[in-house]
Amino acid sequence: MKIRIAKKKFFKIFAILLTILILPVLILFLVVIGRTFTFNLNTELEQWENTTTFNPHLNQEQKERLLANFKDAIQLPTVSFSETQQNISALYEFDLLLRRVFPKVFSSNLVQHETISNYTHLFSVWGSEPDLEPYMLLAHIDVVPADEADGWDAPPFSAQELNGFIYGRGTIDNKQSVMGILQALEYLLERGYTPRRSFYIGLGHDEEVTGMQGAVNIVKLLKSRGVKLLYVLDEGLTIMDGMIDGLDGPAALIGVSEKGQATVKLSVNAAPGHSSMPPRETSIGILASAVRRQETLIFKIKMIILKLEKKRMPNLFGRGPERATFEHLAHKFGLPHRMVMANLWLFSSLLSGILEGQPDTNAFVRTTTAVTMFNSGVKINVLPPYAEAFVNFRIHSSQTVQEVLKLIESTISDKRVAVELMKGFDPLPVSSYDEHTFGYQIIKKTAKDIFPQVTVTPGICIGNTDSRHYTELSLNIYRFAPSWYKPGDSARFHGVNERIGIQNYEEIVLFYFQLIQNGDTRNLPLPHS
Numbered sequence: 398m399k400i401r402i403a404k405k406k407f408f409k410i411f412a413i414l415l416t417i418l419i420l421p422v423l424i425l426f427l428v429v430i431g432r433t434f435t436f437n438l439n440t441e442l443e444q445w446e447n448t449t450t451f452n453p454h455l456n457q458e459q460k461e462r463l464l465a466n467f468k469d470a471i472q473l474p475t476v477s478f479s480e481t482q483q484n485i486s487a488l489y490e491f492d493l494l495l496r497r498v499f500p501k502v503f504s505s506n507l508v509q510h511e512t513i514s515n516y517t518h519l520f521s522v523w524g525s526e527p528d529l530e531p532y533m534l535l536a537h538i539d540v541v542p543a544d545e546a547d548g549w550d551a552p553p554f555s556a557q558e559l560n561g562f563i564y565g566r567g568t569i570d571n572k573q574s575v576m577g578i579l580q581a582l583e584y585l586l587e588r589g590y591t592p593r594r595s596f597y598i599g600l601g602h603d604e605e606v607t608g609m610q611g612a613v614n615i616v617k618l619l620k621s622r623g624v625k626l627l628y629v630l631d632e633g634l635t636i637m638d639g640m641i642d643g644l645d646g647p648a649a650l651i652g653v654s655e656k657g658q659a660t661v662k663l664s665v666n667a668a669p670g671h672s673s674m675p676p677r678e679t680s681i682g683i684l685a686s687a688v689r690r691q692e693t694l695i696f697k698i699k700m701i702i703l704k705l706e707k708k709r710m711p712n713l714f715g716r717g718p719e720r721a722t723f724e725h726l727a728h729k730f731g732l733p734h735r736m737v738m739a740n741l742w743l744f745s746s747l748l749s750g751i752l753e754g755q756p757d758t759n760a761f762v763r764t765t766t767a768v769t770m771f772n773s774g775v776k777i778n779v780l781p782p783y784a785e786a787f788v789n790f791r792i793h794s795s796q797t798v799q800e801v802l803k804l805i806e807s808t809i810s811d812k813r814v815a816v817e818l819m820k821g822f823d824p825l826p827v828s829s830y831d832e833h834t835f836g837y838q839i840i841k842k843t844a845k846d847i848f849p850q851v852t853v854t855p856g857i858c859i860g861n862t863d864s865r866h867y868t869e870l871s872l873n874i875y876r877f878a879p880s881w882y883k884p885g886d887s888a889r890f891h892g893v894n895e896r897i898g899i900q901n902y903e904e905i906v907l908f909y910f911q912l913i914q915n916g917d918t919r920n921l922p923l924p925h926s
């Protein structure tokens with residue numbers, strides 16, 4: 398009898414325990430599954446006012462003309478070798494080219510043209526409704542150097558056509574935007590277009606070497622005129638096709654911020670090198686001793702670098718806009734990816750762990766550390782009195798230069814090593830990307846108008862652009878140009894075989910053509926309820 402009761406009790410307790418254990422798991426499971434099939438942060442706005450007076454379309458003559466103009470632009474080697482060395486004659490010829498191929502832009506009453514620091518161009522396009530706050534489009538004329546001997550399939554300033562692509566330095570960075578914006582404006586003006594909303598076009602000539610002459614002086618000038626910008630669109634992110642595992646269709650990433658930078662010098666001084674030794678020691682001894690002592694100094698810096706590289710900066714996934722990138726794409730992932738992206742409240746550490754496994758995605762989740770220079774020793778047989786290394790940090794959105802310096806100092810924690818900040822700037826503010834943000838929504842709508850198959854999502858720029866100088870003129874700065882990137886293409890950027898599809902360049906012209914017309918929208922529609 399007693400035993401039976403105990404058994405019953407046992408089963409009861411067991412059942413309760415089981416319920417306590419299983420119920421939360423069941424609920425968790427249901428929540429995860431429910432979110433997987435319903436989660437969608439990517440709000441669509443309804444009922445846009447139709448501001449498209451001229452449908453985005455190119456006839457054969459226009460296609461031929463825009464391609465010829467683009468090739469001419471690529472053939473001018475507007476190279477920035479360094480801050481003090483640029484190809485001035487190419488920049489001058491580029492100015493002549495713009496005037497020759499865009500006659501409407503340079504003669505229209507609606508457009509005011511100014512040159513700044515000789516080779517940077519500022520266009521002010523006057524709208525018919527001066528109460529509407531203006532926006533600004535940016536691009537840059539200069540390119541990084543390119544050497545055919547590095548393995549180009551076509552000479553880098555030839556603009557040669559191969560399999561439907563135009564090859565050349567500047568085809569994706571960034572003459573596609575320089576020429577695309579002006580070509581679109583030329584075609585709009587030819588058709589008799591007058592914008593409602595004023596806008597500016599800024600084409601810098603020294604972006605690749607900091608923008609201190611071009612972008613900085615445009616900003617000074619506009620500031621002196623009291624200009625405030627509704628939004629700014631510069632180069633930056635692109636359309637990614639087949640580059641995100643599990644994503645169904647291409648994604649257009651609009652850069653809402655840029656990482657910061659810090660270049661830090663680490664140095665160690667040693668007692669003045671004096672390699673003389675007691676006279677009875679052999680030359681081998683002297684040499685051995687010298688080598689050993691030399692290595693001590695270099696070894697010290699090496700150990701510190703190892704420490705910095707091994708003890709990585711913290712993984713900060715979720716503290717910056719990188720999480721939003723995945724959440725805005727979540728509904729376009731197939732299973733099982735979609736379950737993860739729709740439930741980052743639960744799986745955030747799983748995703749951030751995967752992201753930090755690859756150098757290109759690791760850059761999104763933390764401040765990265767790269768040792769780029771190491772100097773020591775002056776002569777084969779002299780003790781180096783000094784060793785130094787330069788480390789380049791790219792700072793995550795949620796940290797500042799000062800915070801990174803503190804982390805470096807605490808990681809090194811050795812008074813004999815001097816840590817010196819050579820130059821640096823904080824990450825750029827994160828521009829908003831919600832349904833009430835004019836700039837983001839106009840860019841998004843335009844991308845969908847021209848590329849109905851893409852999903853638009855906010856992203857973070859690893860590199861920097863001229864737009865970082867514009868923070869005093871606008872809170873809303875975006876970085877995007879609709880170049881298509883497929884796997885392997887990101888290596889072409891500043892690399893070998895930079896190229897753009899001919900059709901892609903036509904799409905870029907149409908994108909700006911439509912963007913300018915969409916900019917005439919007075920008010921954003923309400924979000925879809």
Ligand SMILES: *[C@@H]1O[C@H](CO)[C@@H](O)[C@H](O)[C@H]1NC(C)=O
Pocket residue numbers: 447448449450451452
């Ligand atoms: C917008 O208006 C233009 C004519 O002004 C027309 O050609 C175009 O089809 C319209 N677009 C939409 C989406 O209604």
Ligand SMILES: *[C@@H]1O[C@H](CO)[C@@H](O)[C@H](O)[C@H]1NC(C)=O
Pocket residue numbers: 473474476484485486487488490
């Ligand atoms: C500079 O550009 C001109 C064309 O304007 C070109 O002929 C010349 O080779 C370029 N110089 C260098 C050093 O690239």
Ligand SMILES: *[C@@H]1O[C@H](CO)[C@@H](O)[C@H](O)[C@H]1NC(C)=O
Pocket residue numbers: 514515610
């Ligand atoms: C512009 O050109 C003039 C003459 O060609 C030169 O004296 C001046 O230094 C240039 N200015 C800049 C900012 O490059």
Ligand SMILES: [Zn+2]
Pocket residue numbers: 537570571604632
């Ligand atoms: Zn660029």
